[in-house]
Amino acid sequence: MKNNLLFITFLFFVFIGHSQKAEEYSFINDTIRIPKENKVIQADYVITSLKNGSTIQLIKAPANKFYMRICTSENLYFGKTDLMEIKSGSKSFFAKETTNYGLSKNSGYYVIEIYKNYIGTLKDDGITGIVFGKAATAFSKQDCNQVKQMAKYFYESICAKK
Numbered sequence: 001m002k003n004n005l006l007f008i009t010f011l012f013f014v015f016i017g018h019s020q021k022a023e024e025y026s027f028i029n030d031t032i033r034i035p036k037e038n039k040v041i042q043a044d045y046v047i048t049s050l051k052n053g054s055t056i057q058l059i060k061a062p063a064n065k066f067y068m069r070i071c072t073s074e075n076l077y078f079g080k081t082d083l084m085e086i087k088s089g090s091k092s093f094f095a096k097e098t099t100n101y102g103l104s105k106n107s108g109y110y111v112i113e114i115y116k117n118y119i120g121t122l123k124d125d126g127i128t129g130i131v132f133g134k135a136a137t138a139f140s141k142q143d144c145n146q147v148k149q150m151a152k153y154f155y156e157s158i159c160a161k162k
Helices: 002-022 116-125 141-159
Strands: 028-034 039-049 055-061 065-072 081-088 091-099 101-104 107-114 129-132 135-138
Touching: 028 055, 028 065, 028 107, 039 141, 055 141, 081 107, 081 116, 091 107, 091 116, 116 141
Parallel strands: none
Antiparallel strands: 028 039, 039 055, 055 065, 065 107, 081 091, 081 129, 101 107, 129 135
């Protein structure tokens, strides 16, 4: 009897955990600063958090523009502008003249314009690493899967609509 109760309790929490995952992503409408263009825009975005406290946002801006905002707490180079390579498995997306902007003493962010087809790549392959200048950051399999799930939600909600 006790084992049955434990088993039922276990199944209950497993199902609750899965149902929360399905509802994890939703669009947030807010103003977003695009520093490179020196603009603040009204946009919709989704966000996911990584194990190390970093966050990734996919942003749908007016005029069918898409951006990715990466907030990080490691490899900080405030004010530095360099080439950024975002690795997705064997594929890479290169963003020229990317700047690391400071958020606080311990965190910074990048905002890069991305293309609709790259969101499809993120949906399939996630992000496996980022190289900024000569500093490389690898993503764990769990973080890569988080990015895949978020990108899939974003892609199916915005990019796949006709």
